[in-house]
Amino acid sequence: KxxxxxxxxxxxxxxxxxxxxxxxxxxxxxxxxxxxxxxxxxxxxxxxxxxxxxxxxxxxxxxxxxxxxxxxxxxxxxxxxYVGKEDLEKGDFTQEELRKSAKLLAEIHLTPIKKYNNFFNTEKKDKASLREIYATEYKKWSERPYREYLEIAEETDKRVEKAYEKQEELFEDVPDIKVSQRPVHGDLGFNVRRSGEKIFFVDWEYFKAGYPGHDIVYFFEHEGLSMDQRELFLGEYRKHRELGEEFEENRERYRKFLAFNDAVWAVKRIERGVGDEKKMRDIFEDRMSQLEDLHGGLLH
Structure with missing residues (x-):
């Protein structure tokens, strides 16, 4: 208008x-x-x-x-x-910007699920089964891209096949516990901008009701934060919103899940000739290296 x-x-x-x-x-x-x-x-x-x-x-x-x-x-x-004057890329975050990002994300996660339901005319529960989250939404998120990769690859990378086996085992081991369900950004990687002393979150197309812990880990992994940066972020976040006891145990599980998905995303683009091949190759090798470490070198 x-x-x-x-x-x-x-x-x-x-x-x-x-x-x-x-x-x-x-x-x-x-x-x-x-x-x-x-x-x-x-x-x-x-x-x-x-x-x-x-x-x-x-x-x-x-x-x-x-x-x-x-x-x-x-x-x-x-x-x-238009918000923010510049994107915050990997390594750009100051300690104060991490604190502000943590506070902002906690503020989003504090929004009652009832408000979400009333606005979007849904019936999401205050608590959700972690096993069900993985078995339904997340399993599809892994399986479909992997099957697409098998169809388009002239010769598949055996490491990807081994990693998929580990991904399947991961789904089997998810505990049947209840976790909080709140509004989440859903794609908080490379979607943080700064303007002076202010921090903004952009690109809200994957906004949904979900588990807040995964929003945090997604941000950590895709922004490539160091361990010190992650702990600083969590320290500030916990000042505004508590994290359940399950967060630490599930943190590594979700890292494995994300690393596999990123690897498949990158290798699919390589096979299709989409994007910068060197960049995609670097992402693929980086995620495969992560999976080697996270699974204790069991991919060979």
Whole structure:
């Protein structure tokens, strides 16, 4: 609405896996224009638009504001306010920025599940079975990409096959315990921005009700935080929200799960010739090395 009848300048911005991103400048204001890459597939931008509405309604400040969303001839389009002046990349976090990130994530996780249910018209429980989370949602998240890799690879990497066997064992060993279920970002890797002393979280298309502990570990792994940085983050997080006793025990399990998924994601892109092959190869080898360490060298 703010752009109707006004001149604006459009520039390209780094695109993600699912969307093209552009910067709109108009009248001294900046916005982000996000366009779905695949018009034949239901876009997650609608989920992001709803997430931004929900978070704003619940008083969260350090996020983009939704300006407009609609389905168009070129696909789903979302316009949101531009927040932060620069992306925080691996190694960029100062101690204070880690503390602010921890506080912000805890604030999101403190949102009662009842508010989520009322807004999204769902019936999520306050507690969920950890085994069920892995057996349903997470198992699909691992199995489908792995099967796709087997179909497209001319010659499969035996390490990936061994790693998948370990992934299957991992699912069998998940304890049947109840864990808290709260609103979570769902993709908090490379989606933190800074502006002066402020920290912002962006790209909310995978926002959902889930286990907060996994939101934290996902952030740790994809930002490549050191052990000292992780402990600093957790120390600050616990000042605002408690973590269940299961967090530490499940932390390593989820790291294994993520490392395998990242490895398969990278090797699939190598096979398909998508993206920077050297970068994908580096990611693949890094994750395979992680799996070697996490599984005690049992992949050979």
């Amino acid at each position: 703010a752009l109707l009848g006004r001149e604006f300048e459009l520039t390209d911005r780094k695109s993600g896996e699912s969307n093209h991103n552009f910067i709109i400048k108009s009248g001294g204001e900046k916005y982000v224009l996000r366009v779905s890459k695949n018009i034949s597939r239901r876009s997650r931008l609608q989920e992001e638009a709803k997430a931004l509405e929900f978070l704003e309604e619940n008083g969260l400040k350090e996020i983009p504001e939704k300006e407009w969303f609609g389905e168009t001839e070129i696909g789903a389009v979302l316009i949101e306010t």
